Amino acid sequence: MNWNRIVVKLGGSILLIVLIILLPLGFVTQQIFSGFYYSKVQDQLMDLSKRYAESISSVDNTQILQMFETLATMTDKEIVIVDSKGKVLANSGLPSFENGRKVTMKPLLLKEEENVPRYEYEDPLLDESFLYIGRPIFDEEDQFIGSIYVFSSIGPITQSLEVIKNLLILAGVGSILLASGLIYFVSKRLSRPLLDMVSVTRGMAKGELHSRVGITTGDEIGALGRSINDLAIELESYRTNRKEFFASVSHELRTPLAYVDGYARVLKEGIYETEEEKERYLSIIEQEAARMTKLVNDLFELSKMEEGHFHLLLEEVDLIEVVESTLEKTQLKAKEKGLRVSFDSVISIPTIYADGLRIEQVLINLVENAIRYTEEGSIVIRLLSEDSYVAIEIEDTGIGIPESEIPFLFDRFYRVEKSRSRKYGGTGLGLSIVKHLVSLQNGSIDVQSKVGKGTKVTLRFPIYMEESS
Template sequence: MKWNRIVVKLGGTIILLFLVVLLPVGFVTNQIFSGFYFNKVQENLDQLSSRYADFLASTQNPAAVKMMAEFSQVLVYVVDVDGQIIVDPGIESLSKGTHVPNEELEALSKGSAIKKEYKDSFTGIRYLVSGKPIKNSNLFYGGVYVLSSMEGIGQSVQKVQDLLILSGIGAFFIAVGFTFVISRKLSNPLIQMEQATRKIAKGDLETRVDVVSKDEIGSLAYAINDLAVDLQRYRDTRSEFFANISHELRTPMTYMEGYAKVVKEGLYQTEEERNQYLDIIYQESARLTHLIHDLFELSKMEEGKFSFNLEWIDLSEVIEQVTLKAGLKAKEKGLEISVDLQKDLPMIYADGLRMEQVFLNLIENAIRYSEKGTVFVQMKRSNSSEILINVEDTGIGIPQTELPYIFDRFYRVEKSRSRDFGGTGLGLAIVNRLVELQGGTIEVSSQVGHGTCFVLRFPLISKEEP
């Protein structure tokens, strides 16, 4: 048996607690019963001695008392006014003619009762004794004593003690069985969880734990299952990430390598053709630099190492600057940028440059995926606690099945036309993280063939809060 197993530890703890409770309870129960039994015996002796004393006070017939005692199998002895035993109980040390101690005689003469334990000097047997005075009309005639063997009392108490011990042993074994069942019931799910986590650690992320209860163990099982799901999602995402990054890096590198070889080996007809190849190499190197920069920024955001220069900024100014920068690209495609900014909006606490990056990315995306129409930018105060910004286009739109994934890294809706539209596939992932890290939210809705709308919300806080 492995002594460090939880079933042993848990079982041992429960049994120890059971013993800690059982032993004091057994001891107290034994003491209470012993005291109660002794008190009942003493009470019976007092009643008997009082009856015999009353009988002798009225009859003055000690012989009759002796006959009654023998008939009732009760040990009785009677002393006269001088303290001499005139009726003996059949105990050698209390034979006829023996005198009781003077202090007892004096106490009896004053009407006091005698309660004591007496030990026979010949046999060593101990007795519980109750003595009462014999008085009639205030005249003292002696006293009567009733005895009960302590051995008989001890035997009765011992039987009860034996019964208590047997009951305790029985309760102990029942507790052991109960503890074993409970320990196994509690430890089996934990053992299953241990086995499941070891499988998960070895890469078997399909492993799941059975949830058999709704208590803390059930919550732990749910947590392990959720961990397995998250790890599986992480592994799939990581594999997809490496595949995507490999593809995104390999494509420009292939272009650069091919056209550089053409230029190096002079495989062109005219100087114009040579410049065209060099231009392609430059564009692909710029695209590669942009991709690496975006990856670096996104990595820092996800690791929590991204720093912001937070200050009070006017979002209206930020959006106006962005639309001014993006206006040339819109004009080249024959698009119009429509801006509707509510006046006198309060400033927000954010990083101005990063906010410009967010809106420039969204507006350039709207221009990139729109062939005609207008890009709408609207900002207003939705309620007393937040500002709402809509960036809407009349472009190709996004299918509903694709919407949950557009903030994922390298995700593109038009995969077959990705190079025609350009971009690294990281822009919306960066936008999503920048918005979240500055306390905002971003949502998207779209309809294929009609356009896409991004809704951003940023909280309004008082200037004392930061």
């Protein structure tokens, strides 16, 4: 047997608890019965000895002594009467107390309300134990003239207690056997989910992330099982995303590296005809190197955000200034495509508590995205105040996004149309960075779009409420 199994440990622990309860319970029960029998006999001895002592007025009357010897046989008790010097005058049947022998036992002198100690006597000739009570005998002038001792054999008590002890042992063994069966069943039932969890987690360690723990209970074990299932789902998603991530990074780096390698080789071997061609090749190398640098920087920045190592400089921010700065930095790209970028705002907009530079980074990314995917028309930026929020809307008249693709826009390297990747450029990480930056500043982002009609991105940030002193 494997003693390290949880069934054995759990069953053994429960059985040990049962034993800890049963053994003291059996002992206490035995003591209760023992005390009851002994107290009952002792009370009888107290009563008999008192009445016998009060009925004797002289120890010199032989008839009275013989009467008490006869009375002893009727009450199933043994009687010994001694004089004031302790010499035995009458004995109902104890061979150790022969007539004329001097005894050293003292009579009971306790008051009625006091606790009476248990007096036991072992008769060496009969090899039998007795309980006894001794009472002093006084004459009519209240002079001490002797003592009377009443003995009761404890053999019947011992036999009764032995029977009770055997019954308790039998009941205890039966209870343990019954408890063992129930404990085994309960242990198996309780440990089965844990063993299932062990099996599933070992499979997860080997890469079998499709396994799930089949637990439907609502207790802590069920909660643990659901946590393991959630972990398996997260790990499976992580593994899938990791594969896609490496595939995407490899894809994003392969093209610029191929350009850089190809054109560098052309330049190294002098395979060009004019200086203009050489300059064009150098320009391509420079552009692709910048593209790879941006990709690496975006990955590094996104990694810091996801790991919680990204720090913001939070302060009171005026969004009108941020939007105007964004327009200045994106106006040139819009003019190159013949697009008009306008800013629509109310006179006064509440401030927000955020990192101004990061908010500007978000807006530049979204506006450049709008410019990139808009061939003609305009791009409008609006600032609105909504209850406890400030909203920033960026609406374009571009190619639009299919509704089914919107939930995936902020995933790393996700592209709505894979064929766009080379046409429209970009690293595929911009919107993912935007999503993280907005979330880190307690904001939200919403996208509405129709194919061929355009896209509207709405950012919402809570209004800055200055704390009262």
